[in-house]
Amino acid sequence: MKNIGLFGGTFDPIHNGHLHIARAFADEIGLDTVVFLPAGDPYHKDPSRACAQDRLIMTELAIADDPRFAASDCDIVREGATYTFDTVQIFRQQFPAAQLWWLMGSDSLMKLHTWKKWQTLVRQTHITVAMRQGDNLNQTPRELHAWLGEALQNGSVRILNAPLHNTSSTQIRQTLQSGRLSDDLPPQVARYIREHKLYQSGK
Ligand code: ATP
Numbered sequence: 703m704k705n706i707g708l709f710g711g712t713f714d715p716i717h718n719g720h721l722h723i724a725r726a727f728a729d730e731i732g733l734d735t736v737v738f739l740p741a742g743d744p745y746h747k748d749p750s751r752a753c754a755q756d757r758l759i760m761t762e763l764a765i766a767d768d769p770r771f772a773a774s775d776c777d778i779v780r781e782g783a784t785y786t787f788d789t790v791q792i793f794r795q796q797f798p799a800a801q802l803w804w805l806m807g808s809d810s811l812m813k814l815h816t817w818k819k820w821q822t823l824v825r826q827t828h829i830t831v832a833m834r835q836g837d838n839l840n841q842t843p844r845e846l847h848a849w850l851g852e853a854l855q856n857g858s859v860r861i862l863n864a865p866l867h868n869t870s871s872t873q874i875r876q877t878l879q880s881g882r883l884s885d886d887l888p889p890q891v892a893r894y895i896r897e898h899k900l901y902q903s904g905k
Contacts, residue, residue, distance in 0.1 A: 704800040707736035708793060708827070710777065710786055712871065713757050715895060716764045717886045719869040723832035726864030727805045728770045731830060736805070737793075738765060738773045742784055750875070752900050754778045763890040785818040790827050802827040808837035815845035824849065829859045835868045875901050 707727050711720065716738075724736050740757045747753070752760070758775055765771035776792060777784045786804065793802055804827045806814075811831050814820050833839075839861070842850055853859035869886040877884040878901040883892060895901060 704797065705731060705733045705803065706793065706797055706800045707731065707733040707803045707805060707830075708739060708789070709736055709805040710739040710741065710789065713738070713740045713761050714751050714871050715757065715874060715887065715891055715901070716761050717869055717871060717874055717884075717891075718888060719867040719886065721764060721888065722867040723805065723807070723862060723864060724765075724771065725768070726832070726862045727803070727830055728768075730862055730864070731803055731860065733770065733803065736771050738771065739777045739789060740773070740775075742778045742780065750879070750901065756894075756898065756900060760891045760894055763894055764888045766890070787817065787819045787823045790823060794826055803830055804828070805830045805832065807831070808833045808839070811839075811846075812837065812842055815843055821849070824853065824858070828857075829853070830862060831859065832862045832864065833866060835866055878902075 707724075709720075709724055709727070713720065720738075724738070727733065728736050738761050740754060740761050743754045754775075755778075758773060758778060761773045765773060777789055780788070790802060790804065793800075806829065808831055811829075814824075817823065839850070850859060854861075874884045874886055878895065887895070
């Protein structure tokens with residue numbers, strides 16, 4: 703059976719933490735491919751953020767070296783708000799015989815019970831969680847307790863063993879806005895940001 707990994711995010715911008723967990727995801731689960739899915743633009747655009755097209759290009763630049771990685775504009779071209787539930791239906795239909803795995807950070811897991819049709823979603827895709835600094839699985843919200851306990855037991859939720867990589871797009875945008883460079887950016891992405899003057903303060 704084909705094992706397909708899906709990795710949704712804002713990727714504003716994509717950073718080494720994303721690449722680190724995506725590699726661990728592919729290695730530890732034994733995935734054939736990991737599809738990066740940059741989110742579409744929110745209704746109210748924020749000028750200090752990058753648009754979907756730039757975020758998709760930066761994602762493509764960042765993943766170019768790993769043949770297991772691909773990028774999809776699936777969440778960008780859909781009209782209106784996009785939900786993970788709908789994204790998973792699209793991949794389910796496209797790859798009916800594959801096992802789908804969804805990658806998320808532990809901060810996203812803590813909010814999973816607020817996602818559209820989350821209980822159906824977790825039956826249609828396995829979930830892999832990358833821990834983030836400061837998060838503790840014992841502090842998951844009450845609504846998730848029973849499901850998470852069982853899912854960890856039956857293997858439909860896996861926690862990555864990869865060491866923590868403590869960075870975020872928010873930290874990187876702040877570093878760039880103060881005129882400094884960030885070590886957590888892949889060099890091709892840093893070059894694209896410089897050339898296109900993204901994330902400059904006051905923009
Ligand atoms: P922001 O700071 O803008 O919220 P982010 O760095 O969290 O951005 P996203 O694009 O929102 O990046 O992340 C996509 C997914 O990757 C989320 O599920 C998030 O939890 C996870 N993630 C991002 N960075 C890391 C990291 N350093 N370690 C583990 N998971 C991460």
